[in-house]
Amino acid sequence: MKPRHNxxxxxxxxxxxxxxxARPGTSKSAIISDxxxxxxxxxxxxxxxxxxxxxxxxxxxxxxxxxRDIDVLTESLAFFVRLYLTFNAHTPVPDKATQAxxxxxxQKFIEQVGRQIxxxxxxxxxDEAEAEQ
Numbered sequence: 001m002k003p004r005h006n007x008x009x010x011x012x013x014x015x016x017x018x019x020x021x022a023r024p025g026t027s028k029s030a031i032i033s034d035x036x037x038x039x040x041x042x043x044x045x046x047x048x049x050x051x052x053x054x055x056x057x058x059x060x061x062x063x064x065x066x067x068r069d070i071d072v073l074t075e076s077l078a079f080f081v082r083l084y085l086t087f088n089a090h091t092p093v094p095d096k097a098t099q100a101x102x103x104x105x106x107q108k109f110i111e112q113v114g115r116q117i118x119x120x121x122x123x124x125x126x127d128e129a130e131a132e133q
Contacts, residue, residue: 007032017031017032071117072113072117075113075116075117076113079109079112079113079116080109083105083109087105
C-alpha cells in the first residue's frame with residue numbers, strides 16, 4: 001500500500017498537471033512521483049557538482065600558471081646554454097667594454113626568450129623540427 005499525501009500547488013501548476021494527466025496511460029500520482037524522484041536524486045548531486053566544479057576550475061587555472069612558468073624557465077635555460085656554448089669558448093678578464101657587451105647580450109637574451117615564448121616556439125624543439133624538414 002502506498003502512503004497518501006495531501007499537497008497544495010498553485011493554480012497554474014495544477015492546470016499543467018491536469019493537461020499532462022489527461023493523456024492516456026498517465027496519472028497525477030505517477031507524474032508527481034516521477035517529478036519528486038527526479039528532484040530528490042539530483043538535488044544533492046548538483047551541490048556536490050558545483051563544489052567540485054569550483055575546485056577543479058581553480059586547480060586548472062593554477063596548473064596553467066605553473067605550466068607557463070615552467071615553459072619560461074625551460075626556454076630561458078635552453079636559450080642560455082645555447083648562447084653560452086656558442087659565444088664563450090674562453091672568458092677574458094672583464095672590463096667596462098666587456099661588461100657593456102655582457103649587458104647588451106643579456107637584454108637580447110631576455111627579448112629572445114620573450115619572442116620564443118610569445119610565438120610558441122621552443123629552442124630545445126627547434127633543432128629537431130629543422131632536422132625533420
